[in-house]
Amino acid sequence: MPTDLTKIRNLGIIAHIDAGKTTVTERMLYVSGAKHRAGEVDRGTTTTDDDAEEAERGITIYSACVAFPWNDVQINLIDTPGHVDFTAEVERSLRVLDGAVIVFSGREGVEAQSETVWRQANKYGVPRMAFINKLDREGADFEAVLAEIKDRLHATPVVLQIPVGLGPAHVDDPFRGIIDLIGMKMLTFPAGKAGREVVVEEIPEDLQVNASLWREQMVEDLCNYSNKLMELALEEAEIPAKLLHEVIRDATVHRQIQPLLCGSALHGVGIQPLLDAVAAYLPNPMEMPPVEGLDPSGKAKSNKKGSKKATEEEGTGDEAKISRKPDPKEPFCGLVFKILPYKTGDLYWVRVYSGTLKGNSRVFNPGKDIKENVAQLWKIHASKKEEQLDSVQAGDIVGVIGLRDSVTGDTLCDTREPILLESIEFPETVISMA
Numbered sequence: 001m002p003t004d005l006t007k008i009r010n011l012g013i014i015a016h017i018d019a020g021k022t023t024v025t026e027r028m029l030y031v032s033g034a035k036h037r038a039g040e041v042d043r044g045t046t047t048t049d050d051d052a053e054e055a056e057r058g059i060t061i062y063s064a065c066v067a068f069p070w071n072d073v074q075i076n077l078i079d080t081p082g083h084v085d086f087t088a089e090v091e092r093s094l095r096v097l098d099g100a101v102i103v104f105s106g107r108e109g110v111e112a113q114s115e116t117v118w119r120q121a122n123k124y125g126v127p128r129m130a131f132i133n134k135l136d137r138e139g140a141d142f143e144a145v146l147a148e149i150k151d152r153l154h155a156t157p158v159v160l161q162i163p164v165g166l167g168p169a170h171v172d173d174p175f176r177g178i179i180d181l182i183g184m185k186m187l188t189f190p191a192g193k194a195g196r197e198v199v200v201e202e203i204p205e206d207l208q209v210n211a212s213l214w215r216e217q218m219v220e221d222l223c224n225y226s227n228k229l230m231e232l233a234l235e236e237a238e239i240p241a242k243l244l245h246e247v248i249r250d251a252t253v254h255r256q257i258q259p260l261l262c263g264s265a266l267h268g269v270g271i272q273p274l275l276d277a278v279a280a281y282l283p284n285p286m287e288m289p290p291v292e293g294l295d296p297s298g299k300a301k302s303n304k305k306g307s308k309k310a311t312e313e314e315g316t317g318d319e320a321k322i323s324r325k326p327d328p329k330e331p332f333c334g335l336v337f338k339i340l341p342y343k344t345g346d347l348y349w350v351r352v353y354s355g356t357l358k359g360n361s362r363v364f365n366p367g368k369d370i371k372e373n374v375a376q377l378w379k380i381h382a383s384k385k386e387e388q389l390d391s392v393q394a395g396d397i398v399g400v401i402g403l404r405d406s407v408t409g410d411t412l413c414d415t416r417e418p419i420l421l422e423s424i425e426f427p428e429t430v431i432s433m434a
């Protein structure tokens with residue numbers, strides 16, 4: 001586990017049913033080397049759907065959070081409910097993420113659930129990127145989907161890649177790769193490699209004018225967020241890729257833009273660049289705002305160990321509002337977001353927002369007014385390795401063994417420094433959209 005928490009990306013992949021969430025997830029795990037075989041949804045060999053080893057060990061590995069390395073970061077891929085049947089469950093998982101990739105079908109575009117999820121991600125302030133998938137499908141239309149993302153979602157996507165060709169192999173100009181508008185290169189993905197290899201080529205002459213126009217648009221869009229970039233653009237000076245990356249990252253972290261990428265998850269096209277973008281542009285947990293909650297003891301107390309500044313307090317009578325920064329030195333607080341059966345009992349998945357959670361310790365559940373035992377802490381890697389940890393720090397996600405009476409949505413915190421995190425309202429009836 002990296003001790004440098006800036007190297008963590010708590011990521012969720014969200015989509016309307018059938019847009020390709022499972023396929024994107026599978027390809028990411030495969031391309032990262034965490035999984036040796038690329039599962040195929042249609043053959044029922046995806047990790048999520050059918051995994052003999054997983055079943056044998058009694059762990060639904062992929063249905064809470066798996067960690068895998070990419071470049072120099074660790075991606076914690078958090079399962080968000082595949083199909084938006086359970087709005088409350090989606091909301092709960094959105095609270096746990098620091099960033100999301102919203103997958104759109106290149107043919108169907110913005111669908112009902114894409115709209116719902118986009119709204120929810122706005123509500124929770126989740127920085128995000130868009131991935132237009134299925135560009136190899138008959139009838140795929142990149143520009144129409146882009147227009148829908150802008151119009152229907154009132155979003156501010158910035159196009160970082162454009163497709164080369166569109167549609168299946170039998171059409172005149174089939175989809176065969178992408179143009180990276182920052183590096184101004186064409187990226188193709190050799191058949192049979194399922195996305196594990198990228199071939200970088202010069203942009204063919206007949207595509208150069210179009211690619212330059214898209215790049216100009218990208219730079220123009222980004223000028224809104226950087227004076228330095230604006231100056232260089234006005235001078236028609238060369239714009240360093242490093243500056244573009246910085247501006248994109250900054251505007252994404254501050255939820256001003258959504259980088260837009262594209263490809264075909266089924267063929268592994270665009271998955272490596274997508275992972276690069278997740279590592280480069282989505283925020284680390286240290287960059288997230290403090291979490292807020294109520295002081296269940298009735299009056300806000302100062303943080304004895306940390307500085308007073310670290311714990312902001314606002315006296316409002318009996319229920320003072322307090323907040324906790326994503327800092328390992330703050331008092332511990334976290335949220336139980338999923339409970340799954342594990343070898344010797346239930347594994348409670350907890351997002352740690354502040355402080356440090358130690359194995360073999362006791363924590364307070366302020367909602368239930370009970371103390372709970374934390375016996376063991378587990379991290380599950382996508383490579384199927386399980387790792388027992390002594391402690392986890394603010395920003396990370398961990399499976400806890402030993403809790404008994406806590407339920408999904410409960411706050412856990414330091415017994416001496418309680419905080420009750422804002423709860424999520426659960427609708428009484430949930431309408432399935434599947």
Ligand code: GDP
Nearest residue numbers: 015017018019020021022023041134264265266
């Ligand atoms: P989910 O419901 O969002 O998880 O979508 P799936 O990943 O299960 O994909 C739904 C269907 O679309 C499956 O039959 C996939 O094989 C197919 N699919 C996913 N991505 C692509 C793609 O890029 N191109 C094509 N042609 N099919 C895809």
